[in-house]
Amino acid sequence: MPPAEPDTCRYRLDTDSSATLVLPDGRKLGYAEYGAPTGQPILYQHGFPGARLEVAPLDQVASKVGARLIAIDRPGFGWSSPHKNRTFLSHAQDVEALANHLKLKHYGVLGVSGGGPYALACARFLPADKLRAVSLVCGLGSPDMGYWGMRWPNYLGWTFGQRMFPGLCRWWFGREPGARLDLSDEERLARLRQAFEKDKASMHPKDRAVLGDVDFMRVHLRTAGEAYGQGMDGFSLDFKVLNSNFGFRIEDIRKDLPIHLWYGRLDTNVPLQHGEKIAVRVGSNARLIVEEDETHASIWANFKEEYLGELVTAIKA
Numbered sequence: 001m002p003p004a005e006p007d008t009c010r011y012r013l014d015t016d017s018s019a020t021l022v023l024p025d026g027r028k029l030g031y032a033e034y035g036a037p038t039g040q041p042i043l044y045q046h047g048f049p050g051a052r053l054e055v056a057p058l059d060q061v062a063s064k065v066g067a068r069l070i071a072i073d074r075p076g077f078g079w080s081s082p083h084k085n086r087t088f089l090s091h092a093q094d095v096e097a098l099a100n101h102l103k104l105k106h107y108g109v110l111g112v113s114g115g116g117p118y119a120l121a122c123a124r125f126l127p128a129d130k131l132r133a134v135s136l137v138c139g140l141g142s143p144d145m146g147y148w149g150m151r152w153p154n155y156l157g158w159t160f161g162q163r164m165f166p167g168l169c170r171w172w173f174g175r176e177p178g179a180r181l182d183l184s185d186e187e188r189l190a191r192l193r194q195a196f197e198k199d200k201a202s203m204h205p206k207d208r209a210v211l212g213d214v215d216f217m218r219v220h221l222r223t224a225g226e227a228y229g230q231g232m233d234g235f236s237l238d239f240k241v242l243n244s245n246f247g248f249r250i251e252d253i254r255k256d257l258p259i260h261l262w263y264g265r266l267d268t269n270v271p272l273q274h275g276e277k278i279a280v281r282v283g284s285n286a287r288l289i290v291e292e293d294e295t296h297a298s299i300w301a302n303f304k305e306e307y308l309g310e311l312v313t314a315i316k317a
Contacts, residue, residue: 009218011056018052020079021101029094030079034069035062040315041107042308043095043122044071048114048140048242049173049235051078051226056219058304065309069110072098074118076234078226084237087247088121096126108133108315110307112300113270114242116140120278121246123253133314135260137307138267138296141274142246149271162243169239170232178224179232185221192217204266206298216301250281258314259286262307264294 018032032052035042039062046054052071055062062069072095075083083090095118099107107130111119116139123134147158161169173179177191193214200208210216228235253259259282263275272290279288291299 009215011215011219012059013053013056013218013222015053018079021098023094023097027075027081027083028079029081029098030073030077031098032071034059034071035067037068039063039066039068040312041068041070041099041102041104042311042315043099043107043109044069045109045111045115045118045122046071046074046077046223047112048238049077049224049227050114051223053078053226054112054219054223056222057216057301058308061304062308065305065312067308067312070098070102073226074234074238076230076237078229082230082233082237086237086241088117088241089125089247091118092121092125095122099126099130104130106130106132106315108135108311110135110137110311111139112137113296114140114238116270116274116278117142117242117246120250120253121248123257123259124248124250128254128257131257132317133258133260133311135262135307135311136275136278137262137300137303138264138270139261139274139278140242140270141278142250143243145274145277147271149268149273151268154269158243162239166236166240170236173235174228174232176224178221179228181225181228188221189214189217192221204295204298206266206293206302207295210297210301250278251283253282255283255285257285260307260310260314261286261288262299262303263288263290264296264299265290265292266294267296267299269296 020028020030034055052073055071073080075086109119109122116136147155177188261275263272265272279286
């Protein structure tokens with residue numbers, strides 16, 4: 001679905017750098033590349049719900065710091081085939097298959113928000129001779145860490161919604177402007193702007209600055225079009241996997257692997273306590289960076305040069 005007013009957006013909304021890999025079991029894995037083509041490879045794990053195109057706002061900064069961002073669609077999102085029996089381990093295997101396909105000699109992994117657990121799975125299962133460093137930016141932790149600190153709709157959804165009322169969760173997300181693919185792009189954008197105007201009074205000013213940017217809204221809608229393009233099944237299964245036992249222990253991530261954890265103290269989508277608990281479980285190789293005045297949206301948007309630059313440096317080390 002073409003984006004609304006693409007010529008006015010300062011971010012890339014195209015799929016020119018997107019491609020698919022056919023995996024050994026016949027599934028397709030969608031991915032897109034941004035940043036410096038010859039830079040240090042970073043395998044990007046998108047948020048929830050999300051798709052590879054969400055990294056478009058990182059494109060210019062990635063080029064600046066020498067990062068080759070390779071964003072991967074999870075099963076059922078974007079250009080990736082559904083995989084009803086997938087796990088964190090199977091996704092890490094998909095990521096490794098793509099890295100081998102691209103002939104990457106070494107790389108890092110970056111997981112944002114709902115991509116955090118997938119980045120941790122990569123840290124646990126990808127080969128030690130190739131994976132050099134992992135970063136989480138406002139990355140979600142495991143269900144046993146609890147969801148205190150989230151704003152109440154998120155707390156209810158993660159604590160009870162997916163487990164007890166999955167159909168209600170599908171309906172709730174399906175009514176959002178991003179998921180309304182039956183509408184034109186212009187109508188989706190108008191509804192998103194209306195929703196922002198309604199909710200902005202209750203938002204932190206730093207969230208308002210990011211989420212109220214019309215170009216950011218266009219990227220969100222373009223990404224949502226990919227996330228929901230195959231229907232709601234990808235969303236439902238991703239929610240279930242993220243809200244289930246990981247199938248591995250964070251404590252078992254190898255101790256020579258640098259893990260960078262970036263969190264905002266004011267984040268009410270993924271609370272700081274998740275970053276703190278991940279850091280404890282990872283151990284001495286974890287570096288927890290807490291930005292005192294940042295939120296969920298703002299730490300991703302305002303510190304991109306810092307977290308991408310640090311990850312590039314760690315990959316080269």
